[in-house]
Amino acid sequence: MYAPNLFQDKVALVTGGRSGIGYGIAEALLKLGAKVIICARKAAPLAEAAAALSEHGTCVQRPCDIRKSEEVEALADLIESEFGRLDILVNNAGGQFPSLARHISDNGWNAVINTNVNGTFYVSRIMANRFFVPQKSGNIINIVVNHLRGFPGMAHTGAARAAVENLTKTLAQEWAVYNIRLNCVAPGTIISSGLDTYAEPVKALLDKMKEENLMQRHGTIEDVANAVLFLASPLSAYTSGTTLYVDGMDHLHGDRMRMVNMFR
Numbered sequence: 007m008y009a010p011n012l013f014q015d016k017v018a019l020v021t022g023g024r025s026g027i028g029y030g031i032a033e034a035l036l037k038l039g040a041k042v043i044i045c046a047r048k049a050a051p052l053a054e055a056a057a058a059l060s061e062h063g064t065c066v067q068r069p070c071d072i073r074k075s076e077e078v079e080a081l082a083d084l085i086e087s088e089f090g091r092l093d094i095l096v097n098n099a100g101g102q103f104p105s106l107a108r109h110i111s112d113n114g115w116n117a118v119i120n121t122n123v124n125g126t127f128y129v130s131r132i133m134a135n136r137f138f139v140p141q142k143s144g145n146i147i148n149i150v151v152n153h154l155r156g157f158p159g160m161a162h163t164g165a166a167r168a169a170v171e172n173l174t175k176t177l178a179q180e181w182a183v184y185n186i187r188l189n190c191v192a193p194g195t196i197i198s199s200g201l202d203t204y205a206e207p208v209k210a211l212l213d214k215m216k217e218e219n220l221m222q223r224h225g226t227i228e229d230v231a232n233a234v235l236f237l238a239s240p241l242s243a244y245t246s247g248t249t250l251y252v253d254g255m256d257h258l259h260g261d262r263m264r265m266v267n268m269f270r
């Protein structure tokens with residue numbers, strides 16, 4: 007539905023692009039003409055993903071833990087030497103684990119906050135300073151989760167994603183002068199490799215959530231990627247600092263306490 011050359015001459019970075027939603031976003035951008043860089047922590051699957059994505063166009067990769075700003079700087083060096091510019095940043099890398107809040111250790115809490123909040127901030131700041139501010143143009147899309155009514159059973163990620171959403175609103179205003187737009191995409195439950203990280207009883211809960219969804223289904227990677235394409239494109243030129251829910255209305259509806267009750 008988008009013009010095939012929509013992102014011709016554009017360069018995009020997708021963090022966590024080796025798997026699941028990030029891979030789907032990278033593939034969708036490549037198919038519309040963008041040159042794409044992907045990063046993740048695990049070198050071997052990252053290289054495999056980049057090789058597969060290269061069937062659709064120019065895709066380069068570099069291992070990078072977004073929690074380490076020196077590794078993010080090295081990633082910016084690679085982008086500079088390969089492409090000399092960056093137009094689109096998709097902060098997709100992130101995650102968490104299910105747990106009652108009172109059982110989350112300091113390290114567990116910090117791992118989730120560091121990944122989702124600090125990592126997203128480091129990548130955004132570094133790419134803005136290196137590319138978007140000097141170019142006077144840039145587009146950042148932050149993948150969060152549906153946390154509108156809190157996130158019982160995943161308190162750390164609810165707090166972290168709320169921080170990212172607020173950061174998005176702030177940076178959208180601070181950086182508007184540089185012609186940089188920032189928005190969030192908040193997926194509901196999406197059929198992707200991420201869901202494979204959950205064991206029973208959470209898997210059963212996910213099935214229950216599908217029954218309760220007003221559209222009677224989980225989301226797909228394409229549902230999320232298509233929303234990212236819209237926000238990355240000039241079709242959304244007057245939209246910044248906002249969040250687009252891709253969740254079949256789960257943010258309006260459903261039992262948010264179900265996961266907590268399951269662990270009781």
Ligand SMILES: CCC/C=C/C(=O)SCCNC(=O)CCNC(=O)[C@H](O)C(C)(C)COP(=O)([O-])OP(=O)([O-])OC[C@H]1O[C@@H](n2cnc3c(N)ncnc32)[C@H](O)[C@@H]1OP(=O)([O-])[O-]
Nearest residue numbers: 100101102103105111113114117118121151195200201203
């Ligand atoms: C409805 C669905 C909506 C959302 C879906 C998705 O997002 S799908 C996307 C899903 N995809 C992803 O989430 C992928 C990305 N996620 C990840 O890499 C990890 O979940 C991470 C964010 C914790 C970072 O990992 P890392 O390598 O930095 O972590 P580390 O191994 O070094 O441990 C640090 C601390 O965390 C603790 N801990 C860890 N796991 C568990 C657990 N299951 N239980 C309890 N605790 C756990 C661990 O014990 C340790 O604390 P300790 O023992 O020292 O006190």
Ligand SMILES: NC(=O)C1=CN([C@@H]2O[C@H](COP(=O)(O)OP(=O)(O)OC[C@H]3O[C@@H](n4cnc5c(N)ncnc54)[C@H](OP(=O)(O)O)[C@@H]3O)[C@@H](O)[C@H]2O)C=CC1
Nearest residue numbers: 022025026027046047048071072099100195196198199200
């Ligand atoms: N699937 C779903 O239902 C939903 C997913 N989301 C969010 O969407 C995003 C993608 O999820 P999904 O594709 O399903 O899950 P995946 O687990 O497949 O993807 C997570 C990706 O992030 C990378 N990553 C994790 N931590 C880091 C880090 N510190 N530095 C660099 N890369 C990192 C992982 O690679 P590596 O391990 O090699 O570092 C992996 O490629 C995540 O932020 C997730 O929380 C939100 C709502 C729902």
